[in-house]
Amino acid sequence: MNAIINNWIPNNEEAPALFEIFERCFPLFPSTDHKNALKLITLKVKGHEDGIFVARVHNKIVGFAFLRKSHTPSSARLVGGVLPEYRTKVFGQSLLSTILNYAKKKNIHTIITTTFESYLDSQKFLCDNHFEEVDRIVWSNRSLDVDLPKKLFDTLARVEESGVQFLNGIEFEKRRSDWDQKWWKLQMAVLKDVPSTIPFSDTPFEEWRPLIDPPFWERRNVLFAVQEGKLVGNLILGKLEEGVINIEPYRRRQKTPPNGDLNSIKGQGICLSKEQWCQYNFNPKSSTKPNIGPQLSFGFSGCGCPN
Numbered sequence: 381m382n383a384i385i386n387n388w389i390p391n392n393e394e395a396p397a398l399f400e401i402f403e404r405c406f407p408l409f410p411s412t413d414h415k416n417a418l419k420l421i422t423l424k425v426k427g428h429e430d431g432i433f434v435a436r437v438h439n440k441i442v443g444f445a446f447l448r449k450s451h452t453p454s455s456a457r458l459v460g461g462v463l464p465e466y467r468t469k470v471f472g473q474s475l476l477s478t479i480l481n482y483a484k485k486k487n488i489h490t491i492i493t494t495t496f497e498s499y500l501d502s503q504k505f506l507c508d509n510h511f512e513e514v515d516r517i518v519w520s521n522r523s524l525d526v527d528l529p530k531k532l533f534d535t536l537a538r539v540e541e542s543g544v545q546f547l548n549g550i551e552f553e554k555r556r557s558d559w560d561q562k563w564w565k566l567q568m569a570v571l572k573d574v575p576s577t578i579p580f581s582d583t584p585f586e587e588w589r590p591l592i593d594p595p596f597w598e599r600r601n602v603l604f605a606v607q608e609g610k611l612v613g614n615l616i617l618g619k620l621e622e623g624v625i626n627i628e629p630y631r632r633r634q635k636t637p638p639n640g641d642l643n644s645i646k647g648q649g650i651c652l653s654k655e656q657w658c659q660y661n662f663n664p665k666s667s668t669k670p671n672i673g674p675q676l677s678f679g680f681s682g683c684g685c686p687n
């Protein structure tokens with residue numbers, strides 16, 4: 381069986397096919413409404429719009445690869461996959477060679493990509509193609525049926541006494557006209573703070589802004605910690621899917637608030653998840669040496685991470 385590899389010209393009809401492949405390749409990631417596939421792909425590939433490639437068999441798209449901007453102009457992030465029933469037919473290799481040629485022409489010298497520890501075939505594929513592991517993201521989960529530790533409620537009370545208010549995205553938006561700018565600044569600081577060997581660079585506000593509107597983020601699922609009118613922390617819950625909700629990386633701003641533990645925002649997040657009747661939380665944390673102690677104290681258990 382042969383596949384034709386060609387440039388994909390973004391179009392509404394075929395965009396959902398790319399999403400379907402992505403979801404089948406990475407079922408652990410939360411899915412996005414297929415209606416918005418083109419919009420999301422367009423946002424993600426900004427700067428590399430002409431570098432989307434697909435593998436077609438009898439005109440059916442069975443694999444894809446595209447690049448996203450990374451921390452320097454000479455590096456890029458590769459996103460790609462092949463439908464499981466079309467694997468080991470060298471389609472992945474052909475897509476990779478095509479995208480590497482494209483990258484070379486664009487003066488890109490470093491390609492970063494992500495796969496799961498449990499995907500042995502993908503790891504072998506990447507290893508054979510001279511990728512080396514530089515970082516790990518550890519996901520852990522907890523059942524919402526298990527009570528939160530009592531200690532957490534004491535911390536929460538202390539934090540609230542110190543003047544910290546927890547607001548959801550809808551409430552926060554009503555508080556100040558520059559709410560989205562504040563959120564963006566905090567979000568960039570948070571992501572920069574995630575310990576990782578891969579440097580982080582800010583996403584420009586104009587590129588980030590469309591992503592906080594539904595269907596990408598539900599504003600009622602975002603928690604903000606505000607102290608004396610200042611935004612000091614936030615936590616984003618993803619979309620509820622089959623009883624699972626994802627907590628995005630979260631952090632408090634350095635050194636604020638002075639006398640409270642903003643880990644309690646996670647407690648609030650769990651309470652909010654509970655209100656939505658979901659059963660589990662996933663919590664990604666990125667680091668070469670992940671510190672999962674705080675996760676464990678919240679009743680999360682490690683998935684594929686050192687105990």
Ligand SMILES: CC(C)(COP(=O)(O)OP(=O)(O)OC[C@H]1O[C@@H](n2cnc3c(N)ncnc32)[C@H](O)[C@@H]1OP(=O)(O)O)[C@@H](O)C(=O)NCCC(=O)NCCS
Pocket residue numbers: 405406458459460461462463466467468469470471472473474493494495496499501502504505506508
């Ligand atoms: C990684 C991935 C794209 C490879 O696609 P593929 O079409 O199966 O890859 P190919 O057929 O071109 O395989 C090329 C090499 O991968 C290895 N490989 C792939 N599947 C394999 C399998 N089932 N068993 C053994 N080796 C395998 C082999 O080394 C093979 O080379 P060889 O035949 O010369 O020994 C595919 O496994 C996938 O979609 N994985 C999930 C998404 C993902 O992890 N993407 C990685 C980041 S881009």
